[in-house]
């Protein structure tokens with residue numbers, strides 16, 4: 255008798271094994287059918303958390319299954335596999351929104367990092383909510399920086415929220431942002447991604463790590479992406495901390511299109527294909543001079559256009 259494929263959702267992936275939640279609500283450990291390995295193309299992982307798949311239930315003692323079909327993705331988000339590699343690693347698939355966790359210190363998150371993340375999400379049509387976490391540690395300077403960034407990013411369409419996983423500040427709002435949606439949470443190691451998920455959903459008890467005294471960075475406590483169901487409805491995917499975002503799959507001439515405030519001015523530039531770098535009569539550069547466009551956004555743009563590798567200057 256032929257074995258019938260079962261459908262499921264990949265909720266955890268270790269690279270070798272996938273934990274698949276079936277439509278019946280039970281979890282099955284699956285490996286990948288051999289033919290998938292060659293289809294990786296430029297991605298180091300053919301299947302990611304959030305993928306809808308079909309598997310053949312196994313008949314070995316453990317009942318491990320084999321993934322045989324991956325269903326078409328609505329979207330996905332990638333990071334660069336390694337610093338010098340041109341291949342990418344899919345962080346999560348089929349997501350409704352990304353939640354970017356930013357901290358002004360311990361560890362520091364720069365606007366360069368934020369902007370690279372936004373472009374990559376924008377390119378895949380994924381809305382991004384920006385969370386400024388660790389508010390209990392903010393100095394007056396930090397408060398000013400966060401206020402400026404909130405104005406800047408709200409203006410270009412991102413909801414912004416200040417939270418503290420430690421004191422619970424902003425957590426009710428974060429819970430309603432996540433309700434009934436499939437969200438993935440991203441940010442540097444130590445920014446408090448797992449701690450925030452625990453604050454929203456205390457029953458989960460995800461492991462969190464401390465910040466190193468020496469360089470104020472996290473210690474990569476979360477090592478694999480994992481999707482957790484929320485009791486209010488929806489899922490949140492916790493991901494390992496990332497240092498940098500590869501946006502190498504995006505063509506240079508497309509980059510400005512992913513800066514919405516630049517794109518909105520393009521029709522006022524003298525040249526229809528203005529790169530906003532050296533052309534006369536550039537509306538973006540004029541807006542930069544009047545302060546309508548933020549210097550930090552323009553700096554991020556130039557850095558990306560120059561093909562600069564990005565890494566946070568932590569230490």
Ligand SMILES: Nc1nc2c(ncn2[C@@H]2O[C@H](COP(=O)(O)OP(=O)(O)OP(=O)(O)O)[C@@H](O)[C@H]2O)c(=O)[nH]1
Nearest residue numbers: 388418419444446447448449462463474475476495
């Ligand atoms: N003071 C303070 N500490 C926090 C807050 N949120 C998280 N932390 C602490 O920051 C440290 C790192 O938190 P994690 O949740 O492990 O960070 P993460 O972003 O999941 O890090 P990785 O899993 O390594 O990517 C832990 O010691 C947390 O207790 C906060 O709002 N305020």
Ligand SMILES: [Mg+2]
Nearest residue numbers: 447448475476
């Ligand atoms: Mg974590």
Ligand SMILES: [Zn+2]
Nearest residue numbers: 523528530536
């Ligand atoms: Zn221009």
